[in-house]
Amino acid sequence: MKKVLFLSVVFLVISCQKEVQLAQANHTIDSTLVDHSPVYIFLDTEGKDTIAEVNRKNTIGTTNWVFNVDKRLPLKVVIPEIIKLQEKREKAQFHKNEAAGNYFSYMDSVQKTLAFMPFKEVNYTYNTYFSTLYVKENPDYHVHFQTFAVNFKPKNKVSVDGNDLEMSELLTFLKEYTSFSSNGKRILIYVNFDERLTFDHYLSKIIELKALENEMVAISPTHFIYNKSKLPDCDCAK
Numbered sequence: 001m002k003k004v005l006f007l008s009v010v011f012l013v014i015s016c017q018k019e020v021q022l023a024q025a026n027h028t029i030d031s032t033l034v035d036h037s038p039v040y041i042f043l044d045t046e047g048k049d050t051i052a053e054v055n056r057k058n059t060i061g062t063t064n065w066v067f068n069v070d071k072r073l074p075l076k077v078v079i080p081e082i083i084k085l086q087e088k089r090e091k092a093q094f095h096k097n098e099a100a101g102n103y104f105s106y107m108d109s110v111q112k113t114l115a116f117m118p119f120k121e122v123n124y125t126y127n128t129y130f131s132t133l134y135v136k137e138n139p140d141y142h143v144h145f146q147t148f149a150v151n152f153k154p155k156n157k158v159s160v161d162g163n164d165l166e167m168s169e170l171l172t173f174l175k176e177y178t179s180f181s182s183n184g185k186r187i188l189i190y191v192n193f194d195e196r197l198t199f200d201h202y203l204s205k206i207i208e209l210k211a212l213e214n215e216m217v218a219i220s221p222t223h224f225i226y227n228k229s230k231l232p233d234c235d236c237a238k
Contacts, residue, residue, distance in 0.1 A: 018040075018042050018053075018055075019042075020040055020041070020042060020068045020069070020070045021043075021070050021071050021072060022069075022105055022106050022107050022114075023069070023071040023104070023106040023107070023199060023202075023203040023204055024106060024107045024108075024109040024200065024204060025106055025107075025109065025115070025203065025204045025207040025208065026109055026110050026204075026207075027108060027110065027207070027211075028108045028111060028113065028115040029115060029116065029117045029118075029207065029210070030103070030115065030116045030118070031108075031113060031114070031115050031116070033064060033066065034064075035063050035064055035100075036063050036065065036066045036103070037059045037060045037063045037064075037065060038056075038058055038059065038065075038066050038068055039054070039059055039065055039067045039068065040054070040055040040056070040068050041053070041054050041055075041067065041068065041069045041070060041073065041078060041081060041082075042054075042055065042070055043070040043073050050073065050077055051077060052070075052073055052077045052078045052081045054081055054085070056085065061089070061092055061096055061097070061100075062096070062097040062100060064100050064101050064102070064103060065085075065089065065101075065103070066103050066104075066105050066116065067082065067085075067102065067103065067104050067105065067119075068105050069082075069104060069105075069199050069203075070199070071198060071199050071200030071203075072198055072199075072200070073198065073199045074195065074196055074197065074198055075193055075194075075195045075196070075197055075198070075199060075202055076195035076225075076227070078199050079124055079126050079195070079225045082124065083124050083126065086102065086124075089102070101120040102118070102119050102120045103116040103117060103118050103119065104117045104119055104203055106203055106204075117203065117206070117207060121221045122221050122222075123222045123223070124223055124225060125222060125223070125224045125225070126195075126225045126226075127195070127225070127226065127227050127230055128226070128227065128230045128231060128232075129224055129226065129231075130149075130192055130226055130231055131147075131149045131190030131191075131192050131220075131222075131224050132149050132190075133232065134190070134222070134224070135147050135149075135190070142188070144185060144186065145185055145186050145187070145188040146178070146181060146182040146183060146185040146186070146187055146188070147187075147188045147190060148161055148174070148177070148181075148187065148188070148189050148190065149161055149190050149192060150170070150174070150190065150191050150209070151192045151194075152191070152192065152194065152197060152201065152202075152205055153194050153197075154194055154196050154197065158170055160173060160174060161177075163177075170208075171208065171209075171211065171212065174189070174209075174212060175212065178217065182216075186216055186217075186218070187217045187218070188218055188220050189209065189212070189217070189218070189219050189220060190220045190222065191205070191206065191209065191219065191220070191223050191224065192224040192225075192226060193205075193223070193224070193225050193226070194226065194228065195225050195226060195227050206219070206223075
């Protein structure tokens, strides 16, 4: 078992002198996770390229998996690795525990403690897709929902259904806009992230948005990580 030292926002894995700088968010979703084993996704470089180095040799299939992801990794690098690990675990035939989950670790920036966010049910759509296209192509599923598309863009920009906002206005705007526009239907909020954004940006914003969830409002478990240059010819990623 590796010896792990917690130093503020840094995981320092003593045995191999590699570190994972954890993402930060302002509240804790879960702090009492037990029966877990680690997955480390380090930031590394190969020439001028940033790469994700995965270490999961201490994972046990019947436990909860905790993904310790370096917050500096761009989504275009880390999401493909997370998808591979999700698929590998799902396809495992032996020593499988259906109740075991996948969790991201992060630091609660207020409490200064380690916290965890479950993501076993999250499905990543990567590179060439955007939520408004998905909703349009699947009308039967969405007939009972009022859907909204949140788009996180570089330079700390964000929009909701094409309406540009200041990041600090996002939660207040969503509460008012969805309530006014829902027509009495359940609200389903889709998230879209430009692939150039960092894992820190992604995880902190997902945790922030989850504060909106209640019996009438849900954040869709399908998360869209897109490359704008590879989207179909549309204005969906405004």
